[in-house]
Amino acid sequence: MLHLSVQTILRRASAGIGIGFVLAATLPFPTTAQEHMPMRIAVEGAFPPFNYLDANNKLQGFDIDIANAICKVGEFECQFIVEKWDDMIPDLVARKYDAIISSMSMSDERRQKVAFTERYYNSPSVFIVRKDSPIKDVSPAALTGKNLGVTSSTAQQSFAKHLYPQTHETVFRSSPELYKGLSDGSVDIILEDKLAIYDWIANTKAGSCCEFRGPDLVDATYFGDGSGIAVRLDDSERLARLNAALKSIKADGTYDMINAKYFPFSIE
Missing domain, CATH: 3.40.190.10 (Periplasmic binding protein-like II)
Structure with a gap:
């Protein structure tokens, strides 16, 4: 079972950066470096029911459950970073984290700055x-x-x-x-x-x-064409691995179970 805990508080003094903090996910992975890819995931934590902080300051929501499932199937060593929405794409490009799993719609404007996986849900x-x-x-x-x-x-x-x-x-x-x-x-x-x-x-x-x-x-x-997971434009290996993991959780029924937890209808 996934366990999330607050690891550190990142304080930023420069204007426009705001305050973020990191939540580490302790996953049941072996430690073989060649097989497991570290991945820092940015999430807003203020967009229920997709991502939010509960009364115990733990991340919850559809995005979080999807991310956890992808981390397990894709053999990623994952760490969640709660960040202001406005800072997400600039900080991804600046390599402060490796992916955004936060209900980000795949607009033409965003595609010029980041690469997206296949769609993981769609909403008008x-x-x-x-x-x-x-x-x-x-x-x-x-x-x-x-x-x-x-x-x-x-x-x-x-x-x-x-x-x-x-x-x-x-x-x-x-x-x-x-x-x-x-x-x-x-x-x-x-x-x-x-x-x-x-x-x-x-x-x-x-x-x-x-x-x-x-x-x-x-x-x-x-x-755009729904919401996708964002990575840097040059991060092709991670993009391919995320797409494979996303395809896997859709094929084995994991995605449908997560969907049913939050919505009485399919959002795929």
Whole structure:
């Protein structure tokens, strides 16, 4: 069984880097260096139900379970690093970790900076409003002048910036803050990954205030072809090994078991 424990706290003084910390995964691997590849995995830890810190400060969620399964099957020696979303791609490129398994959509813009595995799940984006909202039409023209909430450095923010320029955009640092902004009336409407917010709407008292509005958004230019694991562009060996491990957990039923733990429908 996987055991996660806090190993160290990384304090960063330079502006924009923020505070991260490392959680090491003690896995039942032999120590043969030729067979087992070390891998530091970046995860946000603030995107339930995909990745979050529980009351004991341990990482939980769909992304974490998928990462653990891949680490076991792919014979990786894995260490999780909790990091600010905005810093993930720059710090991956700077070799501060080796992979990002944090519900990162494979947009065209990101593909210029990092390489992605095959998709490990797919989710459309969607607008969400309070149930008493008069907003019925979510077209760019209809939302002119409305306060639209998005999360910083996400595909949803990029989509809104380019296709909804006449809205008043409010940028939140994390998904929980985005949801609170909608429920307390700080914004009129938000744009979010549909699966990410599903649990909040369906299973929490706070989320009962709100509902989806308008069609699912599946623009590949901004949202890519689902979510993948990101590695550096030159890390072809790790990319191939991750793809093989991902294929394996889908073939042996592990993926389906993890899927069923979080969603009553397939997200593959």
